[in-house]
Amino acid sequence: MAYIIGTILVIIALIIIGLILRKRVYDVVDKYEAWKMDIMDRNIATQLGRIKRLNLSGETQEKFEAWKERLEFIITKELPDIEEHLFDAEEAADRYRFSKAKKTLNNVDQVLNAIEKDIENMLHEVDDLLESEETSRTEAESIEPNIKALRKVLSQNRYQYGKAERHFDIKIDELEEKLTTYHDLVASGDYYEAKQAIDDLKVSLDALEQQIDEFPAIFKLCKHELPAQLDELYAGLKEMKEDGYRVDHLAFEKEIRAYREQLLNIVNQLENGDASGAEEMVTEIGERVKEMYQLLEKEAIAKNYVENQMPSYRYSLDKLSNTFYDTKTEVEQLRQTYYFEDSDMESYLALEKRITSLKNQLEELSNDMETADTSHSQLREELENGFQQIENLQQKHEEFKKRIHNLRKDELEAKEKLREMREELYDTSRKLKKSNIPGVPSFIWNMMETASGKNSLVMKTLEKQPLDMAEVQHALNESKQAIDNVIEQTDVMLEQAYLTEQVIQYANRYRSQYPLLASKLSESERLFRSYEYELALEKAAKAVEEIEPGALKRIEAYQEVAASHSS
Known part of the structure; x- marks a missing residue:
């Protein structure tokens, strides 16, 4: 189922x-x-x-x-x-x-x-x-x-086209033939071919319109304007030669002839309807003509500059040469008295060499001006370069003159410094003699003797012929250092002596109460009388600090206040 x-x-x-x-x-x-x-x-x-x-x-x-x-x-x-x-x-x-x-x-x-x-x-x-x-x-x-309209333009302006008119007439005829071909193709029902024919015709018409529009200007330039400019340039070149301008080196005549031939060829080419390369050539020739005029103008300006500035240049060089001669005379005199550094002599000899070279160049420049072999533009460059060199040499000459003048100045300053150092040494000696201390430690006298000897060494270096300022400065520095050391050590020694006296006087209040303190103070007084001021101060200060801590600072402060009031 x-x-x-x-x-x-x-x-x-x-x-x-x-x-x-x-x-x-x-x-x-x-x-x-x-x-x-x-x-x-x-x-x-x-x-x-x-x-x-x-x-x-x-x-x-x-x-x-x-x-x-x-x-x-x-x-x-x-x-x-x-x-x-x-x-x-x-x-x-x-x-x-x-x-x-x-x-x-x-x-x-x-x-x-x-x-x-x-x-x-x-x-x-x-x-x-x-x-x-x-x-x-x-x-x-x-x-x-x-x-x-194109044929009408050509007909009304035939003079602007010269023999090229026939070429353009033929081209217009060809355009009309192409237009007829278009109509024939339309009549025969060949519309695609007709479209292609009209497109080709439009391209040809646009090109021809442009050629006919641009042709008169280029043709006029090549036929009339540029040849006229070249003729004018050639005539101006010839006139400048007659007026003494040096333009042979520019070789413009050959170039002008070449451009004339090129323009004739371009005109023939244009009249045959071929404008290829014409515009580029016209532009090139036009720019070159302008450049030629600029070069000729430059040469004319250069001639005027050279003729006007040559006397000024000769005067400036003569002035520099005369001032350097004075410097040369001064150098010969100073060399008998002063020692010249190698760098200074190198600068001096370089100046002399360059001035001599400029004088030789001036003679060459004068000869070039008499002959016609060198252009005025080149002469101007040489002249301007000469002015620049003179300016540089004048500056270097002034710098050198300052250096040699500083030799005498440095000598006077050195003698003044020596006098000041002698006074400082004398003041220090007088200060020691006026002090109420028992005596002066021997190391102080030794330092003073050393400083005095260095002063004498400075004097000897100043008396050398020729004078070597580098050696003088070295001796001055050593003498200055020795004197500063004497002054410093003397001030320290006197300060220690005065402070020792103050400490001993302050500590006398405790002498009867503290026998040990009395013994230490006696030792300090012995050292004080033996000119051992530093040790004497150390002994006295240590002794009083044991009895009265901080006493030394209070004594020093009191002494500073007293010293400030006395000064």
Whole structure:
């Protein structure tokens, strides 16, 4: 029983699946049927018929016949065949032959897509052909008056084109022939070729318009203006030579002749209708002519400068030479008294050498001015360089003069410093003699003797011939250091002695109470009388600090106050 029920259920399921699949086939058939009807309902023939307003001949006739034949084949053959294929697909679906139905529908889909593509291509070609016809016709309508205007411009301005007028006439004739060719192609229905012809004609017309527009200016430059400028330049060059200007080195005559020949060749080239390279050559010649004028002007200015500045240059060099001669005389005298450093002598000899060189250059410059071999521009450069060298030498000369004048100044300053150091040493000695101390330690006298000896050494170096100021300065520094040391040590020694006296006097108040303190003070007094002031101060200060801590600081403070009042 279960087997029977299962079988029945399977059969029912198969029937349902079959119905679903058959429904799907029917839906696809309906879709393709609607697509087919849509194609049939389109007014394609009318759209193709738009081409009839053109000349139906030649290429256009061939295309129209091909499109018409293809459309008829679609309507009479392919679309009816599709109807049969759709019927076959439904019949196969009714018999549950779904594989065959699917295959048939796939073929229908391919055919319909092919028909759609063919129709799209036909309509696109129609639009393209109509657009090409309209565009070329519009361009042709605008080109024709432009060609007439171009011929009018050429006719009214023939003198501006010279022999090139014939070349441009021929070119305009060629444009008119191309326009005629376009009209012939249109009449024969070859609209694509006509479009290409009008495009080529437009390019040629634009190029010719530009040539005719630019030609007069270039032709005028090459035929008249630049040759006139070269003639004027040549005449000016000749006149400058007659007036004494040195322009041979510029070699402009040869260059001018070469440019004249180039301009003749360019004019012949232009009259034959060939303007290639003409603009570049015109620009090059024009710029070079300007440059030539600038160089000639520079030479004229240089001549005026040289003639006006040469006396000033000679005067400046003579003045420098004379002042250096005075310095030279002074150096010879000073060398007998003073020692010159190697660097100073090198500077002096370098000055002499460069001044001599400038004088020789002046003679060469004078000779060059008498001859015509050297341009005034070069002479000006040499003259300006000479002025710069004179200025530099004047500065170096002044610096050298200051250095040699400083020799005498340094000697006087050294003697003044020696006098001051002697007074300082004398004041220190007098200070020692006026002090109330028992005596002066021997090391102080030894230091004073050393300082005095160094003073004597300074005097000896000052008396040497020639005088070496470097040696004098070294001796001065050593003497100064020795004297400063004497003064410092003397002040320290006297301060120690005075402080020792103050400490002993302060400590005497405790002498009777502290026997040990009395003994130490006696030792300090013995050292004080033996000129051992540093040890005496140390002993006395230590003794009093043991009895009264801080006493030494108070004594020192009191002594400083007393010293400030006394000063």
